[in-house]
Amino acid sequence: MGLSKAAAALALAAAGGLLSGCAELGGKPKSAPAIRINEDPYPSTYVRYPGVPTVIRHATVFDGDGRRYDDGTVVFADGAIQAVGGPGLPAPARAVEIDGTGKWVTPGIIDVHSHLGDYPSPSVESLSDGNEATSPVRPEVWAEHSVWPQDPGFSRALVNGGVTTLQILPGSANLFGGRSVVLKNVPARTVQGMKFPGAPYGLKMACGENPKRVYGSKDNMPQTRMGNIALTRQTWIKAQAYKRKWDKYYANGGDMPERDLAMDTLKGVLEGKILIHNHCYRADEMANMIDMSKEFGYHIAAFHHAVEAYKIADLLRENDICAAMWADWYGFKMESYDAVKENIPLVHNSGACAMVHSDDPNGIQRLNQEVAKALADGRRAGINITDEIAWEWLSRNPAKALGILDKTGTLTPGKMADVVLWNGNPYSDYTRPERVWIDGAEMYDANDPKRRPVSDFELGQPGEGDVK
Amino acid sequence: MIRRLFVALMLAGAAPVSAQTFAIVGGTVALGDGSQPIPNGMVVVRDGRIVAAGDIRMKLPPGTQVIDATGKWVTPGIVAGFSRLGLSEVDLSAEGSDDTTTNGPFSAALDVTTSINPLNTPIAVNRADGITRALVAPNAGKSIFAGQGAVIDTGADMDPITAPRKFQFVELGETGKDKAGGSRSSAYVLFHNALREAAELGRYAGPIQSRRRLEAEERPVVRNPNESREYGLEARRSEDVLLTRFDAAALVPVLRGQQCLFVHVEKARDILNVLDLKREFPALKIVLVGATEGWTVADRIARAGVPVIASAVNDLPASFEQIAATQSNVGRMKAAGVHVAIGTIDDTDTRNIFWERQYAGNLVALQRVPGATGVSWGEALAMITSRPAQAIGMGGEIGSLAAGRRADVVIWSGDPLEGSSAAEAVFIDGVRQPLETHQTRLLQRYRYLPRRDLPEAYRH
Numbered sequence: 001m002g003l004s005k006a007a008a009a010l011a012l013a014a015a016g017g018l019l020s021g022c023a024e025l026g027g028k029p030k031s032a033p034a035i036r037i038n039e040d041p042y043p044s045t046y047v048r049y050p051g052v053p054t055v056i057r058h059a060t061v062f063d064g065d066g067r068r069y070d071d072g073t074v075v076f077a078d079g080a081i082q083a084v085g086g087p088g089l090p091a092p093a094r095a096v097e098i099d100g101t102g103k104w105v106t107p108g109i110i111d112v113h114s115h116l117g118d119y120p121s122p123s124v125e126s127l128s129d130g131n132e133a134t135s136p137v138r139p140e141v142w143a144e145h146s147v148w149p150q151d152p153g154f155s156r157a158l159v160n161g162g163v164t165t166l167q168i169l170p171g172s173a174n175l176f177g178g179r180s181v182v183l184k185n186v187p188a189r190t191v192q193g194m195k196f197p198g199a200p201y202g203l204k205m206a207c208g209e210n211p212k213r214v215y216g217s218k219d220n221m222p223q224t225r226m227g228n229i230a231l232t233r234q235t236w237i238k239a240q241a242y243k244r245k246w247d248k249y250y251a252n253g254g255d256m257p258e259r260d261l262a263m264d265t266l267k268g269v270l271e272g273k274i275l276i277h278n279h280c281y282r283a284d285e286m287a288n289m290i291d292m293s294k295e296f297g298y299h300i301a302a303f304h305h306a307v308e309a310y311k312i313a314d315l316l317r318e319n320d321i322c323a324a325m326w327a328d329w330y331g332f333k334m335e336s337y338d339a340v341k342e343n344i345p346l347v348h349n350s351g352a353c354a355m356v357h358s359d360d361p362n363g364i365q366r367l368n369q370e371v372a373k374a375l376a377d378g379r380r381a382g383i384n385i386t387d388e389i390a391w392e393w394l395s396r397n398p399a400k401a402l403g404i405l406d407k408t409g410t411l412t413p414g415k416m417a418d419v420v421l422w423n424g425n426p427y428s429d430y431t432r433p434e435r436v437w438i439d440g441a442e443m444y445d446a447n448d449p450k451r452r453p454v455s456d457f458e459l460g461q462p463g464e465g466d467v468k
Numbered sequence: 469m470i471r472r473l474f475v476a477l478m479l480a481g482a483a484p485v486s487a488q489t490f491a492i493v494g495g496t497v498a499l500g501d502g503s504q505p506i507p508n509g510m511v512v513v514r515d516g517r518i519v520a521a522g523d524i525r526m527k528l529p530p531g532t533q534v535i536d537a538t539g540k541w542v543t544p545g546i547v548a549g550f551s552r553l554g555l556s557e558v559d560l561s562a563e564g565s566d567d568t569t570t571n572g573p574f575s576a577a578l579d580v581t582t583s584i585n586p587l588n589t590p591i592a593v594n595r596a597d598g599i600t601r602a603l604v605a606p607n608a609g610k611s612i613f614a615g616q617g618a619v620i621d622t623g624a625d626m627d628p629i630t631a632p633r634k635f636q637f638v639e640l641g642e643t644g645k646d647k648a649g650g651s652r653s654s655a656y657v658l659f660h661n662a663l664r665e666a667a668e669l670g671r672y673a674g675p676i677q678s679r680r681r682l683e684a685e686e687r688p689v690v691r692n693p694n695e696s697r698e699y700g701l702e703a704r705r706s707e708d709v710l711l712t713r714f715d716a717a718a719l720v721p722v723l724r725g726q727q728c729l730f731v732h733v734e735k736a737r738d739i740l741n742v743l744d745l746k747r748e749f750p751a752l753k754i755v756l757v758g759a760t761e762g763w764t765v766a767d768r769i770a771r772a773g774v775p776v777i778a779s780a781v782n783d784l785p786a787s788f789e790q791i792a793a794t795q796s797n798v799g800r801m802k803a804a805g806v807h808v809a810i811g812t813i814d815d816t817d818t819r820n821i822f823w824e825r826q827y828a829g830n831l832v833a834l835q836r837v838p839g840a841t842g843v844s845w846g847e848a849l850a851m852i853t854s855r856p857a858q859a860i861g862m863g864g865e866i867g868s869l870a871a872g873r874r875a876d877v878v879i880w881s882g883d884p885l886e887g888s889s890a891a892e893a894v895f896i897d898g899v900r901q902p903l904e905t906h907q908t909r910l911l912q913r914y915r916y917l918p919r920r921d922l923p924e925a926y927r928h
């Protein structure tokens with residue numbers, strides 16, 4: 001699909017060149033038809049690995065859509081969920097039957113905020129590729145061009161964390177940090193081999209301390225929060241002009257405007273094709289960013305590190321913005337000073353879209369436990385949310401924020417079979433994934449040392465990636 | 469099963485009810501000594517100390533305050549094995565709020581106690597989550613020697629220091645290499661030289677009693693074994709010295725084994741280098757801090773009898789000194805006979821100490837992961853209570869619910885190694901602590917958002 005699109009774009013480009021040549025010769029000026037720019041030049045080459053028709057029975061199932069089945073059954077085949085229900089569900093022919101007694105089945109966890117691959121282990125200068133901190137406005141960079149597929153962290157997120165999908169974002173040094181990429185947590189030689197087919201791009205934006213610190217310390221703009229906002233607005237004004245130029249060109253043809261990679265990304269946002277993931281801690285700053293999105297006509301998919309989301313949960317609900325939060329991080333910087341441990345349940349309770357996120361190669365291995373903490377803190381504050389509803393924070397809502405809810409995030413028939421079988425209640429510290437399937441292919445089995453990935457980097461090292 | 473002990477509690481002049489005597493009954497009691505939890509146990513406290521705890525029934529004087537912990541869990545307070553608790557209110561770009569940088573002219577002589585602020589928010593946040601004591605280490609500045617760490621309590625009072633100058637902290641791994649100028653060889657020469665200077669100072673210093681009688685105004689106010697004034701007037705020094713007199717003096721008790729030496733290393737090779745130091749200077753009371761690759765040389769650490777304070781679930785090759793990282797490190801060292809405690813090394817050591825119990829729970833989880841090595845529930849709790857205390861020779865004082873220990877007791881809503889459980893009552897030295905924090909106040913303010921007659925700022 002992606003390849004043929006690219007080929008078509010090339011063919012058009014060649015044709016366009018010929019046409020404009022003819023027009024010159026003909027003497028009579030006539031607008032050449034517009035040439036569409038290929039918007040997917042680094043397409044996904046991910047192909048799901050083979051799986052077998054599988055039935056898990058007698059497990060406690062959270063379907064990710066708020067439903068729970070005790071003595072539940074999950075059926076998947078051909079890479080997709082076939083059915084979820086009670087003990088009576090029939091199995092497809094020649095299906096492998098797994099006894100899930102005493103175990104839990106959930107959708108694979110989706111981490112909406114990770115830097116695996118662009119800040120990989122080992123954390124050394126040569127591999128530090130998360131912040132293009134050379135200008136506060138860098139929408140032209142794409143995180144996928146920094147991702148090192150051999151980051152050992154991917155394997156830990158899979159086998160300890162049950163993470164099947166993750167968004168890799170550029171860092172937050174810049175107001176516009178660049179494009180994010182959504183990956184399947186399946187090892188590959190290339191990042192293209194991990195790219196989630198059909199996932200929209202995201203654009204990382206940041207407000208608050210980081211941009212003003214990074215550039216202010218170099219006596220560059222922004223040095224203040226007002227500088228942050230001014231420079232961001234100024235950039236959107238340019239992007240609107242750029243978009244107008246291209247809209248006109250696509251409507252009327254003629255001379256192709258000069259392409260600008262940075263503006264291409266911002267144009268994609270204004271067209272609704274690229275989703276905004278906005279690093280923003282403080283309530284007042286999120287409110288400013290919401291007004292900015294209205295000023296320039298785009299929508300914020302999610303605020304990340306939204307430590308003060310609880311103060312404006314109503315605003316988030318009214319504007320249909322998700323909030324990605326930690327369970328209990330606090331005070332490591334001023335903008336995280338007002339953290340409360342009930343943030344996630346408070347946001348959920350207000351009717352807004354709540355998510356847990358890691359931003360951390362260790363935390364990504366325990367996102368289920370982070371939800372367990374937040375859920376319990378919420379209940380102690382009188383916010384009664386069921387276990388099965390709380391799973392939405394781990395898969396459904398992140399899928400929504402990433403624009404892939406039609407493909408994964410819940411155990412809905414027809415969706416990708418991204419499934420975790422836990423060896424107990426996943427809200428317990430004593431529980432770990434026992435088996436993990438991605439698109440119905442078994443990528444981890446705790447009982448089979450060959451069913452777990454070892455990165456190239458760790459091959460032959462002592463311990464070999466925590467396998468030996 | 470342990471047979472129940474029936475003990476009568478004798479109080480001198482038992483007639484008036486002592487407000488400082490109380491008993492916690494009916495809960496699941498875990499002693500923190502490595503044993504498994506005891507259903508329907510009892511903990512008795514008098515005058516800030518544990519009288520008895522566990523599978524006991526004690527006849528209490530009439531009127532003794534009895535706290536019903538039915539359905540709850542009762543454990544010793546969590547002891548942060550290695551932390552920077554109390555040193556920083558806000559870590560980044562908030563000048564005036566932290567006390568973690570030590571780039572002044574002194575190194576080993578630095579004493580972290582003056583930097584600890586008991587009113588620090590992270591102390592309250594961790595107290596509210598059942599952390600009652602912490603080993604607090606200074607950060608290394610220009611030297612491989614960071615200075616002297618302390619044991620503190622997290623009590624809501626202005627006296628946080630339990631034991632000052634309990635250990636000297638030295639960096640001999642990657643960080644030490646950098647401080648020493650870029651090579652381990654350099655770090656080791658610096659280390660040897662420092663001990664030489666300390667030895668020289670110690671050798672020439674007369675015992676305190678033999679000195680001339682000091683005039684009143686000359687007399688040291690603080691009398692502690694590494695106070696450099698003790699090596700003052702008659703202590704001669706060579707001319708080729710690198711350390712200030714204060715720093716050399718601070719290393720005398722280390723050299724004599726009167727003060728623990730915490731050595732931060734991660735790599736297997738570095739661990740063995742440190743074990744060599746132990747052979748070279750047998751009096752040193754070395755504690756390994758970090759030891760991510762400890763499992764690869766666990767038998768040798770065990771043979772040397774050197775305790776380890778490790779990060780619990782460090783499983784990423786985060787640096788070239790942690791290439792062999794595995795979440796089984798702690799379990800494997802323990803299985804090899806190493807004394808292991810949990811700390812927050814290169815973690816969020818100024819504030820998220822409360823993650824230690826979640827980490828301990830994860831060590832328990834590893835028992836059920838094929839190929840991995842975990843630890844028992846009782847041992848996991850011990851690793852965040854009594855094991856760090858024992859590593860610094862304070863096991864008789866803190867970290868477990870045994871007769872005579874300081875009464876640092878936590879009543880939990882459930883199993884404390886589950887992150888979903890919360891501390892419901894926290895006692896330090898037998899004193900019940902407030903559990904309110906900046907965070908709990910914010911929750912109250914913003915629990916309900918609808919607009920009222922006055923702004924949120926009036927809700928307090």
